[in-house]
Amino acid sequence: MLRQFLVLAATCAIGLGGAAQAQQAAADSGAMVRRSDVPVSARMGMHVHSYAMKELEAAVPERDIMQPLFLRLILLAKQEATAISCEGFEKDGKRMIPVMFRTLQPILQGAEPGKPNPKVEAALRAYHTMMGGELAIFAQDPDGFCEYSQQMVEELGKSEDEKSLLVITQAP
Amino acid sequence: MRKTAGLAASIALLAGSVAPQAALAQDARRGSDDKKDDAAAAVVGLAILGAGIAIASKHGKKRKHDQDWDTSYYGEPFSPAYGVTCLPQQRKCYEGGHFSYRWTKRIFGTSAGFGGSGGSWEGGFGGWGGSYDPDRARSVCRDRGERKGLRNIFIESVTPHPDKNRIDVIMQSRRSQMTVSFERWRCKFYFNNSTTSIERI
Numbered sequence: 001m002l003r004q005f006l007v008l009a010a011t012c013a014i015g016l017g018g019a020a021q022a023q024q025a026a027a028d029s030g031a032m033v034r035r036s037d038v039p040v041s042a043r044m045g046m047h048v049h050s051y052a053m054k055e056l057e058a059a060v061p062e063r064d065i066m067q068p069l070f071l072r073l074i075l076l077a078k079q080e081a082t083a084i085s086c087e088g089f090e091k092d093g094k095r096m097i098p099v100m101f102r103t104l105q106p107i108l109q110g111a112e113p114g115k116p117n118p119k120v121e122a123a124l125r126a127y128h129t130m131m132g133g134e135l136a137i138f139a140q141d142p143d144g145f146c147e148y149s150q151q152m153v154e155e156l157g158k159s160e161d162e163k164s165l166l167v168i169t170q171a172p
Numbered sequence: 173m174r175k176t177a178g179l180a181a182s183i184a185l186l187a188g189s190v191a192p193q194a195a196l197a198q199d200a201r202r203g204s205d206d207k208k209d210d211a212a213a214a215v216v217g218l219a220i221l222g223a224g225i226a227i228a229s230k231h232g233k234k235r236k237h238d239q240d241w242d243t244s245y246y247g248e249p250f251s252p253a254y255g256v257t258c259l260p261q262q263r264k265c266y267e268g269g270h271f272s273y274r275w276t277k278r279i280f281g282t283s284a285g286f287g288g289s290g291g292s293w294e295g296g297f298g299g300w301g302g303s304y305d306p307d308r309a310r311s312v313c314r315d316r317g318e319r320k321g322l323r324n325i326f327i328e329s330v331t332p333h334p335d336k337n338r339i340d341v342i343m344q345s346r347r348s349q350m351t352v353s354f355e356r357w358r359c360k361f362y363f364n365n366s367t368t369s370i371e372r373i
Contacts, residue, residue, distance in 0.1 A: 031318075033249045033257045035241050039269030042257060049262055050245040067263060071276075074264065078271065141269060148270035155273045 041141045048133030049074065052126035059122030065106045072103045072165060073127045078152060079168045081134030086146035088171045089153075096167045103165075248319065252279055252311050260315070279315075281308050306330045306339060313341040313359035316368050322357065324349050337362050342373075 035043070053070055060066040076099065083091035107119040138145040153170060156162045241249055247261030256272070258265040258279050265275035310330050317325050322345035329342045341359040359370045 031251055033251045035249075038249075038257055038266070041269040042266040042271075045266065045271055046246065046259060046262070049264070050242075053262055054245070070262070071264070074271065075273065137270070144268060144270050148268065148272060152271075152273040155277065 041137050041144060044137050044140065045133060048130060048136075052129045052133075055129070056122055056126045059119045060107055069103065069106065069123060070126070073123065074130060075152070075156070075165055076100065076103065076167060077127055077130040078134050078149065079166070081131050081138060082146070082149040082153075083168045085135065085138040085142070086149055089149070089168050090171070092167050092169050099165060099167050250315055250318065252315070258315075260319075278308060279311050306332075309339040309341050309359075309361040312368060313343065313361055313370070316359060316370055317343055317345065317357060320370060322355075323347065324351075326354075328356070333360070 038046075052073075056070055056073075057066055060069065080091060080096075083089045104120055104123055107123060108117070111117045111120065134145075150170075153166065153168065156166050241247075243261075245261065246259050249257050249259050251257055252265075252275070256265055256267045256275050258275065263276070263280040265272050265279055267275050310327055314325055314327065322343065324346040326344040326346070327341060328344050329340075331340050331342075332338075333340050339361045341361060343357045343359060344354040345357060346354045356373050357370055358373045359368055361368050
């Protein structure tokens with residue numbers, strides 16, 4: 001009886017192992033992903049970012065400007081949400097304004113003082129939308145959010161170019 | 173739950189479509205006062221029909237959103253590694269449920285996000301991106317191959333090309349993993365602007 005039970009357990013373990021391996025192989029091959037397989041926090045981020053990107057794209061149709069601007073706004077929004085939410089991180093107020101100004105530089109061309117600039121307005125709207133999304137993601141999974149914020153800060157610190165986008169500091 | 177809602181919507185649709193016809197059929201046998209009542213019944217029937225359509229379409233839309241990606245927003249998300257999801261439309265990746273800058277750089281590169289206009293941006297990023305990165309060439313070419321319909325891709329080689337900024341990735345594609353015969357494809361990856369071209373060889 002015990003032997004039969006052990007054989008059954010071993011068979012199940014092998015089967016499950018095989019299934020996991022097959023899943024790993026499928027994932028490694030660049031397989032398409034089902035939406036239902038993606039964690040909720042990622043789906044939240046994807047949905048907020050997709051809306052923000054559409055808004056930005058409508059105002060800044062030039063892909064070579066919009067795409068880097070979008071990624072920089074994500075990195076800044078995530079940093080600000082990190083400083084607000086995660087223990088050990090502080091926003092560097094002195095850096096935030098000049099870094100945001102540099103980020104918006106390509107869409108400031110042609111702007112006249114005192115006159116509305118639809119591109120800048122769209123970029124700032126996208127920024128605040130994404131920051132709100134990041135705060136919500138923190139509420140959903142605080143530990144995961146801060147862990148990946150830490151990873152992002154480390155990645156940004158790897159080169160001088162990327163460091164210029166850092167607007168938060170970390171307690172030693 | 174959805175089945176019940178779908179059934180209710182169907183009943184509403186059926187009821188909405190039957191009511192005006194019944195009213196019209198009886199119309200010939202009645203006086204003008206009755207006609208007003210029948211017209212009202214027809215309006216109610218049409219309202220039920222409209223509500224039925226609205227319920228049905230609403231539920232259809234919800235079901236779609238539960239299961240599918242809206243490709244106009246997301247493109248066709250793919251997984252370059254276990255637990256990692258990348259969105260080609262937004263050119264970013266998620267790992268463990270969170271935006272991963274590390275994977276975003278690895279798959280789309282910094283030049284994908286920062287190239288082109290990079291040089292015109294003041295205060296940095298000008299030289300960021302565009303470096304020789306065989307891992308990225310491999311990932312991007314595999315992705316392009318998958319999207320082109322190639323299956324069971326095996327990377328045969330990744331070699332730098334004498335042309336500046338180009339890496340050639342040779343891929344094998346099989347109908348199934350057990351198939352012996354395969355097609356060979358060359359993916360030319362230009363890492364200065366992240367463009368690729370794929371051709372069968």
